[in-house]
Each structure stands twice: as structure tokens, then as C-alpha cells.
Amino acid sequence: xxxxxxxxxxxxxxxxxxxxxxxxxxxxxxxxxxxxxxxxxxxxxxxxxxxxxxxxxxxxxxxxxxxxxxxxxxxxxxxxxxxxxxxxxxxxxxxxxxxxxxxxxxxxxxxxxxxxxxxxxxxxxxxxxxxxxxxxxxxxxxxxxxxxxxxxxxxxxxxxxxxxxxxxxxxxxxxxxxxxxxxxxxxxxxxxxxxxxxxxxxxxxxxxxxxxxxxxxxxxxxxxxxxxxxxxxxxxxxxxxxxxxxxxxx
Amino acid sequence: xxxxxxxxxxxxxxxxxxxxxxxxxxxxxxxxxxxxxxxxxxxxxxxxxxxxxxxxxxxxxxxxxxxxxxxxxxxxxxxxxxxxxxxxxxxxxxxxxxxxxxxxxxxxxxxxxxxxxxxxxxxxxxxxxxxxxxxxxxxxxxxxxxxxxxxxxxxxxxxxxxxxxxxxxxxxxxxxxxxxxxxxxxxxxxxxxxxxxxxxxxxxxxxxxxxxxxxxxxxxxxxxxxxxxxxxxxxxxxxxxxxxxxxxxxxxxxxxxxxxxxxxxxxxxxxxxxxxxxxxxxxxxxxxxxxxxxxxxxxxxxxxxxxxxxxxxxxxxxxxxxxxxxxxxxxxxxxxxxxxxxxxxxxxxxxxxxxxxxxxxxxxxxxxxxxxxxxxxxxxxxxxxxxxxxxxxxxxxxxxxxxxxxxxxxxxxxxxxxxxxx
Numbered sequence: 001x002x003x004x005x006x007x008x009x010x011x012x013x014x015x016x017x018x019x020x021x022x023x024x025x026x027x028x029x030x031x032x033x034x035x036x037x038x039x040x041x042x043x044x045x046x047x048x049x050x051x052x053x054x055x056x057x058x059x060x061x062x063x064x065x066x067x068x069x070x071x072x073x074x075x076x077x078x079x080x081x082x083x084x085x086x087x088x089x090x091x092x093x094x095x096x097x098x099x100x101x102x103x104x105x106x107x108x109x110x111x112x113x114x115x116x117x118x119x120x121x122x123x124x125x126x127x128x129x130x131x132x133x134x135x136x137x138x139x140x141x142x143x144x145x146x147x148x149x150x151x152x153x154x155x156x157x158x159x160x161x162x163x164x165x166x167x168x169x170x171x172x173x174x175x176x177x178x179x180x181x182x183x184x185x186x187x188x189x190x191x192x193x194x195x196x197x198x199x200x201x202x203x204x205x206x207x208x209x210x211x212x213x214x215x216x217x218x219x220x221x222x223x224x225x226x227x228x229x230x231x232x233x234x235x236x237x238x239x240x241x242x243x244x245x246x247x248x249x250x
Numbered sequence: 251x252x253x254x255x256x257x258x259x260x261x262x263x264x265x266x267x268x269x270x271x272x273x274x275x276x277x278x279x280x281x282x283x284x285x286x287x288x289x290x291x292x293x294x295x296x297x298x299x300x301x302x303x304x305x306x307x308x309x310x311x312x313x314x315x316x317x318x319x320x321x322x323x324x325x326x327x328x329x330x331x332x333x334x335x336x337x338x339x340x341x342x343x344x345x346x347x348x349x350x351x352x353x354x355x356x357x358x359x360x361x362x363x364x365x366x367x368x369x370x371x372x373x374x375x376x377x378x379x380x381x382x383x384x385x386x387x388x389x390x391x392x393x394x395x396x397x398x399x400x401x402x403x404x405x406x407x408x409x410x411x412x413x414x415x416x417x418x419x420x421x422x423x424x425x426x427x428x429x430x431x432x433x434x435x436x437x438x439x440x441x442x443x444x445x446x447x448x449x450x451x452x453x454x455x456x457x458x459x460x461x462x463x464x465x466x467x468x469x470x471x472x473x474x475x476x477x478x479x480x481x482x483x484x485x486x487x488x489x490x491x492x493x494x495x496x497x498x499x500x501x502x503x504x505x506x507x508x509x510x511x512x513x514x515x516x517x518x519x520x521x522x523x524x525x526x527x528x529x530x531x532x533x534x535x536x537x538x539x540x541x542x543x544x545x546x547x548x549x550x551x552x553x554x555x556x557x558x559x560x561x562x563x564x565x566x567x568x569x570x571x572x573x574x575x576x577x578x579x580x581x582x583x584x585x586x587x588x589x590x591x592x593x594x595x596x597x598x599x600x601x602x603x604x605x606x607x608x609x610x611x612x613x614x615x616x617x618x619x620x621x622x623x624x625x626x627x628x629x630x631x632x633x634x635x636x637x638x639x640x641x642x643x644x645x646x647x648x649x650x651x652x653x654x655x656x657x658x659x660x661x662x663x664x665x666x667x668x669x670x671x672x
Contacts, residue, residue: 048622051614076624084622088615092637092644098623105624141637142619158623 001026001197002047002067002166007058008222009046016042018222019058024166027194031208031233032201034219035241040201041085043219044170047199048082049075062166076102077109079165083155083172085201090142095154098142099124099161106162127160130190132183148175156187167191169200173207185210205237218244251283251297259307260381273367274380284374293557293589294528296374298497302443302471303382306413313409315341316437320408323437324348327404331431332650336402342385342414354395355428358388360419371447371503375473379447384415391456393423400429400461400648407435407442407466418448422456422484431651434464434472434494441469441496448476452484454508459487461646465658466494468523475501482508489642490529491655492519493662498527506533506540509570516642517546520662521554521586528557535563535601539570545642548579549635549662550586561593562605568598575605580612580638612638632666 002024009017016039024030034040046053047060049072060067067075090098104114115123128135131153143151152172159167169188173181188198188211200211208216208230216232217224218241225248226232236244257275260267267275283300284291306313320340327333337357338348344359351357363386369377407414422428434444444466452458464472472495478486492498504513519527533542548556558577579588592605612634620630639659646652660666 050618071627072618072621073624073626073630076622082622084619088613088619090616090619090634090637092640093620093633098620098625101625101629102623105626109624162623 001063003059003061005059005061007046007060008056009042009053010056011042011053015056016053016222017046020219020223022217022224024197024199026165026197028215029192029198029200029211029213030215030217031213032199032217032219033203033205033233033236035245036203038219039222040203040219041170042222044082044085044168044199044201047080047168048072073105076164077106079106081159081162081164081167083152083159083167083169085170085172085174087143087151087155089144089146091144093142095140095142096124096138099158102158103161123161127157130160131157131187133157149177149180152176152184153180153187156184160187160191163191165196167196167198169198171201171203173202173204181207182210205233208233220245220248251285251300253279253283253300256300256304259304263307264383270365270367271381271383274369274377277369278374278377278381281374281377290530290559293555294497294499294526298471299375299378299443299445299473302441303378303413306411306443309411313341313412315409319437320406323406323408323435324404327433327435330654331402333402334399335397336404337387338404338406339385339414339416340406341409341412342383342416344385344387351389351401352395352397352399354392354397354426355401356388356390356392360386360388370449371475371477373475373501375445375499375501376447376475379415379417379445382413382415384417384445387416387418389418389420391420391422391426391428393453394425395423396427398429398648400431400651403430403432405432405434405444405446406437407444407470408437410438410440411442413443413445415445416447418446420448420450420458422450422452422458424454424456426453427457429459429648430461431648432460432462434462434466434470436467436470436494439467439469441471442466443471443473445473446475448474450476450478450486452478452480452486454481455483456481457485460489461651461655462490463655463658464490464492464494464498468494468496468525470495472498474499475503477503478513479505479507480511480513483510484508485512487514488516489646490517491643491658492517492521492527493658495527496525498525500529502529502531504533504542506535506537506542508537509539511537512541513543515542515544518639518642518659519546519548519556520639520659521548521556522551523554524552525554526557527555530559532561532563533573534565535568535571535573536565538568540568541572542574544575546577547639547642548577548588549582549639550579550588551582553583553585555586556588558588558590558607559593560591560605561595562603564596564598564601564603566597569600571598571601571603573601573603573605577607578638579607579609580635581609582611582635628665632663635663636660636666
């Protein structure tokens with residue numbers, strides 16, 4: 001589904017990604033782990049098309065398309081979704097309005113008609129139930145006054161409504177207590193599908209107890225230094241990152 | 251500036267000017283009309299108002315109005331606002347046929363009633379309003395009267411180059427509640443001047459909502475002033491929305507005279523072209539345990555200019571004061587300008603005061619968030635601009651009024667419609 005080849009990117013002239021190569025196929029769940037500052041969040045933001053990140057080399061191909069040529073909104077319509085690490089609060093823009101506009105933009109790109117208000121509310125309620133969210137959240141401003149955990153739930157809720165092809169989760173587990181983590185994981189697992197791929201950026205192994213990945217990659221200094229299956233995550237949990245970094249340097 | 255030509259024109263045109271008018275003019279001449287060396291007029295020229303008045307009186311003919319056009323405009327307005335109660339003022343004159351007030355509210359046209367001069371408020375624009383012919387309206391809200399349905403005050407300018415003036419004295423008796431929605435409209439695209447001076451007193455636990463929705467034509471000159479005094483537990487909620495006009499100056503002065511009094515002062519200005527909108531506010535925390543909350547937001551485009559000056563004055567002994575003030579501006583053009591000055595003067599010890607001003611563009615992170623959800627860049631920026639203003643509109647309780655205010659804002663944002671935004 002997505003082929004990342006030799007990708008380099010910088011922020012304000014500082015190189016963050018240095019020749020990253022990764023291939024994610026449909027139906028697969030990949031976890032990207034690594035120490036702070038290794039470039040995990042940069043990778044997530046580069047894939048979503050954030051302006052501040054400058055691509056200095058390499059390529060990203062998404063379903064045969066050059067992703068780097070697309071604006072952020074075009075990527076979203078093509079099926080790329082980023083669940084933000086720090087979702088912004090946008091007072092004055094209603095959650096329902098945003099979600100319906102987003103869904104209709106995605107549907108239009110797929111050649112589908114606009115969803116009716118009734119069908120939309122039905123869909124939204126069903127997905128809110130899945131995420132164990134209070135329906136009153138729909139009438140509030142986007143993330144306005146939400147707790148950290150509520151914001152993360154709202155990201156996965158939006159993902160559940162939009163049904164993207166590639167779901168990128170940027171530290172969705174951070175700041176969640178164990179109950180909230182289970183709800184979020186449950187929401188993600190409900191979306192697992194042979195036609196959908198997941199890229200989960202996380203610092204801790206904990207999330208992977210609930211969303212079991214097919215592949216685990218360790219990112220350091222902007223490139224993948226080791227890949228394995230879920231047992232790699234467990235080993236990292238037990239031994240920390242130093243040994244992988246040392247082996248990679250050797 | 252030299253006011254002699256104005257004095258001569260007035261004497262010639264109104265040989266029977268009341269003693270009151272003459273006294274106001276004398277006071278104006280004695281004090282002089284403010285120029286830019288006067289702090290309160292540092293960023294805004296007051297001379298266009300005097301020049302307009304002078305031209306209006308120099309013209310031999312009385313401006314003529316068009317009854318059919320007035321009727322059409324009032325009907326359109328009526329359909330948009332579903333107004334039940336209204337004070338209709340056409341070209342500065344109260345129109346009793348179109349006016350109706352709710353039970354418990356007394357309306358008196360005091361224009362020809364004798365009154366003695368007192369220089370309150372002591373302000374050149376208010377004195378000018380006094381010196382020139384003005385319509386005087388007294389409104390009394392009887393004790394215990396509570397009306398949720400808004401009382402609209404419609405100022406419609408129809409006659410060519412008309413100078414319309416009004417002076418409203420409002421007395422809200424104890425435990426009363428009233429919603430006033432003021433509209434400044436023009437039936438034509440011609441230049442006109444609207445000057446309004448409101449003096450309001452809110453008695454014990456009286457509540458007054460004063461919304462001003464100004465969307466007149468692009469050549470209009472507007473000068474408004476509200477002076478309000480609040481008694482124990484009284485609450486004033488003022489909101490001004492300025493969209494039209496070439497030159498707009500709004501003064502809002504509130505005195506919180508007894509414990510428990512509260513004022514909310516909000517304002518939105520959306521400007522383009524060469525518009526100039528100046529909001530001067532002052533809140534006096536005279537008594538202890540009084541609260542004020544102020545939020546003014548501007549969206550400035552093209553070559554337009556905004557001025558905000560908000561003063562919070564906490565008097566000696568006004569302990570327990572809680573005052574919050576904010577002025578936020580979106581500058582959407584390199585040529586637009588905002589001069590913002592929040593001021594705090596505190597003479598009490600136990601007070602909570604917060605103030606701040608921001609000038610900037612839309613938040614990049616918010617734009618990106620919306621785009622990452624499939625919303626295109628232009629729509630995202632329009633939506634965020636709308637949301638920025640809407641924050642202050644959503645507190646309007648009356649749904650028709652709220653939606654009308656939202657539509658006024660949405661219409662000012664190019665290619666944007668507020669459909670389904672609720």
C-alpha cells in the first residue's frame with residue numbers, strides 16, 4: 001500500500017529523517033518504536049503532509065501515487081489518516097460539522113454522493129458507542145475542553161467514521177489510562193481489515209499488548225535500524241533501546 | 251479644529267435652536283473638537299463627523315426620502331428578524347406606526363420635551379449630538395418586567411446624505427430583564443451619518459442585553475456611545491458587531507457602582523477596503539465584588555484599520571474585583587493595521603485582573619488539522635475565520651438573532667456560507 005524509499009526530511013534545516021525505507025502492505029499492522037527524538041513523529045507528520053517538514057530526498061508511493069505531490073487534503077481524500085499526538089482545539093468549529101465535511105470530502109473523492117444528515121447521525125452515534133463517548137461531544141467545538149484521553153478517543157472516533165485505507169497513529173497511547181487504552185485499542189481493532197493498513201508510532205510496548213502488530217521497527221537517528229515481529233517489542237520493553245543502538249553502531 | 255463655520259451654519263439653519271442646543275455648542279466650542287493630540291483620538295480622525303454635519307447643514311434642501319423604498323427595506327428587515335417588538339427610527343425620526351414595545355416597557359418620544367443641559371457624558375461627540383438636532387427617546391423597563399423576545403431598535407437611513415441622530419435614556423428598574431437588538435441600516439449606497447448616545451441605568455438585579463448589529467453601507471460614518479451605570483447585582487451584556495461603514499467609532503463606558511454588578515463587553519469587527527473601526531471601552535469597578543469580562547475580536551483585510559482601547563479602572567476599595575479583558579486580531583493583509591491598547595489602572599489590593607492582546611494570522615496547526623481531514627485550504631481558512639468571530643456570537647440566546655448575526659459574518663467571508671454550521 002505504501003512504499004517509503006530512502007526518505008530524508010528536515011525541519012528548519014535540521015535533518016530528522018535520514019534515508020528511511022519502509023513498506024507497508026494492505027491488512028498489515030506496523031509499529032514504529034524508538035527513543036525520543038528518533039524521528040517517529042516526524043515520519044507521521046511527513047506522511048500527512050505537514051508544511052513545516054521539508055522532504056530532502058527519497059520517495060513515498062501510496063497505492064501507486066507519488067504521495068509527496070499531494071496536498072494534505074488530497075492525501076486525506078486518497079485515504080491517509082493521521083491520528084494526531086496533540087490534537088488541536090478549535091473552538092467555534094463544531095465536531096459534527098467537521099466530521100460531516102470530512103466524510104463528504106472523502107466520499108466525493110471516492111465518487112460517492114453526500115451522506116444525508118440522518119444517515120450521518122446514525123453512523124456517528126454507532127461509532128461513538130464503539131468509542132464509549134458521550135454523544136454530547138458531537139455538539140461541542142472540535143476537541144474544545146476535551147481531556148487528553150478524550151482527544152485521543154476523538155481521533156480514533158474520526159478514523160472509525162472516515163474508514164481510511166492507511167491509518168497512522170502518532171503516540172495515540174500517550175496520556176491514556178489503562179481503561180481508555182483498552183477502549184482506543186478496541187476501536188482500532190474493530191477497524192482492522194484485509195484492505196486497511198496501520199502504522200503505529202509508539203514509545204511504549206504497552207499499546208502493542210492490545211493492538212498486536214505484524215511488524216515492529218526500531219527507528220533511530222532517522223532510519224530504521226532493526227525490524228522484527230512482536231517479540232522485538234517485548235525485548236525492547238525488557239532491555240531498553242541501548243542494546244539495539246549499540247548493535248546498529250557496531 | 252475650527253468650529254466657527256459649524257456654529258454659523260447652525261445659527262443660520264436653526265435660528266430657533268433650543269437653549270439646550272446652544273449650550274451644547276458653546277461647551278463644544280469651549281472645549282474644542284479633539285484632534286490627534288488628544289489621546290482618545292490618537293488613531294481616529296474626528297473631523298469627518300464635523301465636516302459631514304457642516305455639509306449637511308450647508309445644503310439648502312431638506313433631504314428627501316422615498317416612502318416605497320423605506321417600506322421595502324422595513325419589510326425585508328422584518329422577514330429576516332421576525333421582529334415582534336421594534337423601535338423604528340427613519341432618517342433619525344421615530345416612526346410610531348412601525349414601533350411597538352412589550353408590556354412593561356414605556357416608550358416616550360421626548361424630542362420636543364423641555365430638558366436642561368448637562369454636559370454628561372463629557373465628550374465632544376456626545377456634545378455634537380446634543381448641539382445638532384437629535385431624537386430623544388426615553389425607555390423605562392418597569393420593575394419585575396422580564397421579556398425574552400428582543401426589542402429591536404432599527405435605524406434606517408434612506409434620504410440622501412442624511413445625518414441621523416438619536417439619544418436614548420434607558421432606565422431598567424429592579425429585577426427587570428430586556429434584550430435590545432440595535433440595527434444600523436441604509437436603504438441606499440449613499441453616504442450617511444449615524445450618531446447615537448445612550449445613557450442607561452440598571453437598578454438592583456436588572457439585566458440588559460444590548461446587541462448592536464451594524465451592517466450599513468461602505469460610505470457611512472458611525473459614532474455611537476453607551477454610558478451605563480449598574481447597581482447591585484445588575485448585569486449588562488453588550489455586544490457590538492461592525493461590518494459596514496467607512497468610519498466607525500464606538501465608545502462604551504460602564505460603571506459598576508454596587509457589589510455583584512457584572513458587565514460583559516464583547517465586540518466583533520470585520521473590515522475591508524479602507525474601513526476604519528475604533529472601539530474605545532472603559533469599565534469602572536467602583537464597588538467591591540464586581541466583575542467584568544471583555545472580548546473584542548477583529549478580522550482586518552485589505553487596507554482597513556482597527557483601533558481597540560480598553561481601560562479597566564479599579565477604584566480604591568473595590569476589592570474582590572474580577573476583570574478579564576482580551577483583544578484578538580487576525581490581520582489578513584499586509585496593508586491592514588490594528589492599534590490595540592489594553593489599559594489597567596488598579597487602586598485596590600485584592601483584585602483579579604487579566605488582560606491581553608494578540609495580533610496575528612490563523613493558527614497553522616488548526617489549518618493543518620482541518621486539511622488533514624480532507625477540507626481544502628481555502629475552506630479551512632474561511633471556517634477558522636468564521637469560528638474566530640462566532641465564538642462571541644454563540645452566546646446570543648435568541649435563535650433568530652444569533653443566526654442573523656452568524657449570517658452577517660459568514661457573508662463577509664468570501665465564498666463562505668454558514669449552512670449547517672450549527
